[in-house]
Amino acid sequence: MSNEADIRVMVVAAERAAAAIVRDFGELEKLQVSRKGFKDFVTSADLRTERRLVFELSKSRPGFSFICEESGQTLGEIEDSVWIIDPIDGTTNFMRGIPYFAINIALMEGGEIVVGLTLDPMRGSYFTATKGCGAFIGKRQRLRVSGREDLNESLIAVHTDTEEEERIKKLGAITRRTGSVAMDLAYLAAGKYDAVLARDVGLWDIASGIVLIRESGGFVDYKETSPNRFTILAASSQAVMSGVDCSR
Numbered sequence: 367m368s369n370e371a372d373i374r375v376m377v378v379a380a381e382r383a384a385a386a387i388v389r390d391f392g393e394l395e396k397l398q399v400s401r402k403g404f405k406d407f408v409t410s411a412d413l414r415t416e417r418r419l420v421f422e423l424s425k426s427r428p429g430f431s432f433i434c435e436e437s438g439q440t441l442g443e444i445e446d447s448v449w450i451i452d453p454i455d456g457t458t459n460f461m462r463g464i465p466y467f468a469i470n471i472a473l474m475e476g477g478e479i480v481v482g483l484t485l486d487p488m489r490g491s492y493f494t495a496t497k498g499c500g501a502f503i504g505k506r507q508r509l510r511v512s513g514r515e516d517l518n519e520s521l522i523a524v525h526t527d528t529e530e531e532e533r534i535k536k537l538g539a540i541t542r543r544t545g546s547v548a549m550d551l552a553y554l555a556a557g558k559y560d561a562v563l564a565r566d567v568g569l570w571d572i573a574s575g576i577v578l579i580r581e582s583g584g585f586v587d588y589k590e591t592s593p594n595r596f597t598i599l600a601a602s603s604q605a606v607m608s609g610v611d612c613s614r
Contacts, residue, residue, distance in 0.1 A: 456546030482574030551575025
């Protein structure tokens with residue numbers, strides 16, 4: 367199967383799951399008034415979205431394995447082809463009625479992430495990337511990182527402790543805390559941010575973003591710091607990456 371065909375499979379799966387997320391998001395306002403069953407509703411939305419994604423992907427690619435945020439790892443007949451899924455990245459935003467969250471899907475072949483998709487359900491926009499073929503928003507618009515090299519002019523999304531954020535600010539950068547690593551990495555690929563620094567995140571949070579950044583001309587450094595938990599630093603240029611890295 368070609369990676370282009372895989373992208374089509376991912377887009378269809380994500381868009382079908384997104385329809386239910388948008389509907390659930392509309393119901394949250396009522397639940398926030400009563401608070402009754404609020405967290406249970408959000409948890410159910412997460413699980414329901416993950417199940418829909420697994421169903422859709424399995425239907426098109428039977429036998430593939432899965433790594434999912436909610437249900438963990440499932441080995442299929444094809445162990446080297448693995449779907450990596452985060453049904454709602456930015457759950458707290460979703461729960462509080464803030465429309466900044468994403469569906470994240472990536473495909474790992476032989477231990478390497480080769481295809482990624484990040485979909486913004488509330489805007490209906492999706493970011494995709496395939497190793498060696500570039501990164502795009504929608505079907506045609508090519509993504510490129512900003513290429514900015516001056517840390518003093520950089521906008522950096524942080525998912526780390528406040529002490530580290532303050533060190534980055536002292537270097538002259540502007541920081542943002544958004545609540546969704548996946549959306550931030552997609553926006554970095556689109557040239558909106560100049561760097562993203564996140565600690566203690568899951569592979570499902572960052573897998574799509576890794577290929578998005580690389581295919582849009584950016585730089586990524588990520589490592590496992592504890593079982594299934596990662597630190598990632600991604601940037602639009604080596605200069606910004608080195609500048610942020612010095613604050614660690």
